[in-house]
Amino acid sequence: MAVEQDEQHEVSTAVRIGYAAGAAGLLGWFLFGLLVQRQGFVASFGEAAGTGFGLLLAVSVIGAFRRNGR
Secondary structure (H helix, E strand, C coil): CCCCCCCCCCCCHHHHHHHHHHHHHHHHHHHHHHHHCCCCHHHHHHHHHHHHHHHHHHHHHHHHHHHHCC
């Protein structure tokens, strides 16, 4: 059984900037909930984590469509 290896691709600068912007946005969302809305650490972390998982899902779906050429 042969194991197929994916081609190694470098990550473009635009993708790195997008990931950094997403991470900064999640940190800002967490701090906004914690410091401005005063909703507590766990609730703020939960909101930021849920938003992060939603972003990861969106990136995964977009990547799947791009890979299949649709």
